[in-house]
Amino acid sequence: MRTFGLILLFGGIIAFLYCTSRLSQLSPVPAEVALGDYLRYEAGKWELGRFLSAGLAGVGFLLSLFPKGR
DSSP states (O other), X not given: OHHHHHHHHHHHHHHHHHHHHHHHXXXXXXXXXXXXXXXXXXXHHXXXXXXXXXXXXXXXXXXXXXXXXX
């Protein structure tokens, strides 16, 4: 459980940094766009990927706190 958690943690951090670098190259999503239409924009897709990778890193952090074995 701890090993899988560390893999998720570091994978999430790397994915977050990658999505952030890709997002900085794109123009931002207009402010008046509804949340449901967010994925129609390229920047919206990368921002969603950023949030998902941060969530994966958070789950990985929690899993890495569990003791190894029983």
